Amino acid sequence: MDWLELKPEGLFCAPGAFYIDPLQPVAHAVITHGHSDHARPNHAHVTATPETLAIMHLRMGEGRAGHTRRPLHYGQVISVGDVQLWLAPAGHVLGSAQVVMEYRGQRAVVSGDYKRTPDPTCAPFEVVPCDLFVTEATFGLPVFRLPNPAHEIGKLLHDVRLFPDRTHVVGCYALGKCQRLIALLRNAGYHDPLWLHGALLPMCRLYESLGIPLGELRSATVAQKAEMRGGIVLAPPSAIADRWARRLPDPVVCLASGWMHVRQRAKARGVELPLVISDHADWDALLGTCRATGAQEIWVTHGREDALIYAMGKMQLHGRALRLIGYEDEDEDVPEGDPA
Amino acid sequence: MIEFATLLERLAFTPSRTMKLALLKEYFTMAPDPDRGYALAAMAGSLSFAAAKPAMLRALAMERIDPELFALSYDYVGDLAETVALIWRPEAGQSGDVPAPSLSEVVHTLERLPKAEVPDVIRGWLDTCDASSRYALLKLITGSLRVGASARLAKTALANIASLSPDDIEEVWHGLEPPYEALFAWIEGKAPKPDAKDAPVFCPPMLAQPLENIDLTALNPTDWRAEWKWDGIRVQLVSTAQGERVYTRTAEDIGKAFPDILAIMQDLGSNVVLDGELLIVHGTTVAPFADLQQRLNRKAPTASMLRDMPAGIRLYDILFEDGEDLRSLPFDTRRQRLESWHARLNPSRMILSELIPFTHFGDLAKLRDAARSEGIEG
Ligand SMILES: [Zn+2]
Ligand SMILES: [Zn+2]
Numbered sequence: 072m073d074w075l076e077l078k079p080e081g082l083f084c085a086p087g088a089f090y091i092d093p094l095q096p097v098a099h100a101v102i103t104h105g106h107s108d109h110a111r112p113n114h115a116h117v118t119a120t121p122e123t124l125a126i127m128h129l130r131m132g133e134g135r136a137g138h139t140r141r142p143l144h145y146g147q148v149i150s151v152g153d154v155q156l157w158l159a160p161a162g163h164v165l166g167s168a169q170v171v172m173e174y175r176g177q178r179a180v181v182s183g184d185y186k187r188t189p190d191p192t193c194a195p196f197e198v199v200p201c202d203l204f205v206t207e208a209t210f211g212l213p214v215f216r217l218p219n220p221a222h223e224i225g226k227l228l229h230d231v232r233l234f235p236d237r238t239h240v241v242g243c244y245a246l247g248k249c250q251r252l253i254a255l256l257r258n259a260g261y262h263d264p265l266w267l268h269g270a271l272l273p274m275c276r277l278y279e280s281l282g283i284p285l286g287e288l289r290s291a292t293v294a295q296k297a298e299m300r301g302g303i304v305l306a307p308p309s310a311i312a313d314r315w316a317r318r319l320p321d322p323v324v325c326l327a328s329g330w331m332h333v334r335q336r337a338k339a340r341g342v343e344l345p346l347v348i349s350d351h352a353d354w355d356a357l358l359g360t361c362r363a364t365g366a367q368e369i370w371v372t373h374g375r376e377d378a379l380i381y382a383m384g385k386m387q388l389h390g391r392a393l394r395l396i397g398y399e400d401e402d403e404d405v406p407e408g409d410p411a
Numbered sequence: 412m413i414e415f416a417t418l419l420e421r422l423a424f425t426p427s428r429t430m431k432l433a434l435l436k437e438y439f440t441m442a443p444d445p446d447r448g449y450a451l452a453a454m455a456g457s458l459s460f461a462a463a464k465p466a467m468l469r470a471l472a473m474e475r476i477d478p479e480l481f482a483l484s485y486d487y488v489g490d491l492a493e494t495v496a497l498i499w500r501p502e503a504g505q506s507g508d509v510p511a512p513s514l515s516e517v518v519h520t521l522e523r524l525p526k527a528e529v530p531d532v533i534r535g536w537l538d539t540c541d542a543s544s545r546y547a548l549l550k551l552i553t554g555s556l557r558v559g560a561s562a563r564l565a566k567t568a569l570a571n572i573a574s575l576s577p578d579d580i581e582e583v584w585h586g587l588e589p590p591y592e593a594l595f596a597w598i599e600g601k602a603p604k605p606d607a608k609d610a611p612v613f614c615p616p617m618l619a620q621p622l623e624n625i626d627l628t629a630l631n632p633t634d635w636r637a638e639w640k641w642d643g644i645r646v647q648l649v650s651t652a653q654g655e656r657v658y659t660r661t662a663e664d665i666g667k668a669f670p671d672i673l674a675i676m677q678d679l680g681s682n683v684v685l686d687g688e689l690l691i692v693h694g695t696t697v698a699p700f701a702d703l704q705q706r707l708n709r710k711a712p713t714a715s716m717l718r719d720m721p722a723g724i725r726l727y728d729i730l731f732e733d734g735e736d737l738r739s740l741p742f743d744t745r746r747q748r749l750e751s752w753h754a755r756l757n758p759s760r761m762i763l764s765e766l767i768p769f770t771h772f773g774d775l776a777k778l779r780d781a782a783r784s785e786g787i788e789g
Pocket of ligand 1: 109184
């Protein structure tokens with residue numbers, strides 16, 4: 072597929088003259104979702120779902136989230152240059168989209184980040200048949216066959232009941248993981264107020280305004296220590312091992328991330344209760360999705376490409392690693408506020 | 412297996428002793444017999460199998476996964492059992508239909524499983540377990556299971572359930588065998604205290620107190636007895652009709668490392684529990700602690716170690732004699748019993764610890780300081 076090319080700024084669609092999730096400011100950017108390694112500031116023109124535009128606006132402020140913006144609903148087709156462009160749900164976070172492009176009878180799909188597990192806070196991933204599929208590979212190793220998130224929530228709630236005098240502080244990324252965790256807790260029947268670190272509250276309020284109810288949320292920063300005892304506190308991953316968490320009454324440090332699947336990773340983070348909850352496709356979902364698109368050509372953006380490309384070769388698919396420097400997983404140990 | 416694996420996982424990540432205790436209490440209360448007994452055995456370090464070698468785990472994994480993908484995964488995870496546990500893909504239709512084996516089913520099967528059948532049985536188990544149970548299972552069958560709780564902590568948890576002290580559990584412990592059903596029945600008030608009369612069990616001893624840490628003015632010297640503290644380790648020698656044991660103060664059985672002491676006790680044929688200091692002794696000279704350390708470091712001593720570093724005992728106290736519990740008797744009475752026992756049997760390589768006469772605690776402090784300069788441990 073020669074009309075999609077890799078440039079220093081990022082993945083470029085030549086006949087439409089736009090970039091997808093570019094790493095540097097460009098004239099026209101199509102953004103898959105609001106995580107800061109995909110949505111970067113100061114593009115001249117931005118096309119994205121209305122939810123992603125709202126998230127970018129909240130995170131970057133007026134002006135930096137694209138000088139002009141084009142909201143595009145899932146499934147709404149527009150022409151950009153000679154390209155037919157539309158967005159399909161990616162199931163990753165609220166507003167996350169796959170970018171679908173058609174040109175001269177060929178179809179290419181760029182997935183951004185995605186998952187196949189149901190998520191009450193966003194629209195489910197939609198398989199779009201295509202000739203070229205660009206996939207992520209965050210959990211691109213066969214050891215990542217992740218458990219059911221309901222099981223992990225059960226683990227947390229069991230621990231909360233077993234240690235009623237302690238405060239469970241759960242590290243979770245501010246966009247997506249936090250709101251999904253809250254929704255999963257509510258679905259599991261937990262309706263007590265949840266205490267939130269200040270860095271998490273604005274995004275939760277935005278989710279609620281976009282129609283995702285999250286129940287009663289309170290600020291942990293202004294709360295009296297004693298009020299939070301026995302409760303669940305949510306905080307950015309960088310805060311759970313920090314002074315901030317130590318001021319909580321008898322904290323039990325938990326972390327919600329796909330990386331918690333491997334013991335060494337959980338141990339290294341000093342986590343007492345690892346919760347294996349991921350917003351990325353696991354190994355089975357990666358392979359299953361690549362196969363389901365029917366694409367003959369698979370490009371792999373960020374993560375562990377080697378194992379995935381090897382496995383595709385065994386499935387007679389042509390895989391290629393796109394080494395896009397700058398994409399990371401939001402759960403990796405990146406200080407809050409940095410691109411992640 | 413699932414409950415046990417869940418407990419193991421939680422213990423492995425929890426540094427807090429109080430939380431470990433609560434987790435153990437919950438497990439011992441919820442888990443059925445005999446599973447909980449085998450879990451307790453695992454914590455006491457007495458549940459170990461060498462049913463499988465790493466090569467077998469690898470071979471099993473290769474049946475289900477491409478070698479290249481396995482290698483990439485193992486590189487990333489860094490632990491063989493964990494890699495296999497995570498990578499294992501249950502045969503279609505297996506998971507969910509057949510329940511995972513219980514811990515006791517695993518233990519009972521492994522106990523009498525012919526070697527040739529091991530791979531088939533393990534493959535079947537892996538197919539029915541979840542990832543964390545597979546991990547626990549693989550660690551168990553390769554003899555590398557580590558439990559994030561000591562035997563002492565497990566006993567403390569049991570004691571808490573029944574409002575006993577850990578020493579109460581310790582007192583009956585060595586008369587019991589996995590899966591400890593009599594112990595759990597007692598803890599839960601369903602059966603009397605297990606009778607350990609004939610078994611060579613450990614009895615929690617009186618411990619020495621450093622003089623520096625005690626407010627001596629509050630004590631009456633005539634109520635106290637002083638003896639030298641030797642530079643060895645405190646042990647309890649237990650000899651009954653069922654056998655001889657050498658226990659450390661923490662109830663660890665170190666008899667295998669000291670067959671010379673066991674042999675002396677066997678020769679005596681006396682039904683007795685003694686408290687003393689284990690030392691390396693040449694004639695009347697006590698060897699440096701480093702020599703004893705060498706003996707302690709070996710599971711079983713070599714012939715030359717037995718010849719060059721012979722063990723001996725300085726006796727402090729007698730706790731049982733011919734089934735009679737002497738522990739409630741005053742110390743001076745027990746001392747008389749010890750002296751007459753010693754005079755009667757004249758055991759080789761066992762010397763009475765000398766009582767140091769004193770009228771004021773100050774005398775002891777002076778003696779201690781003099782001894783320190785002469786090289787006796789304080
Ligand atoms: Zn993302
Ligand atoms: Zn990403």
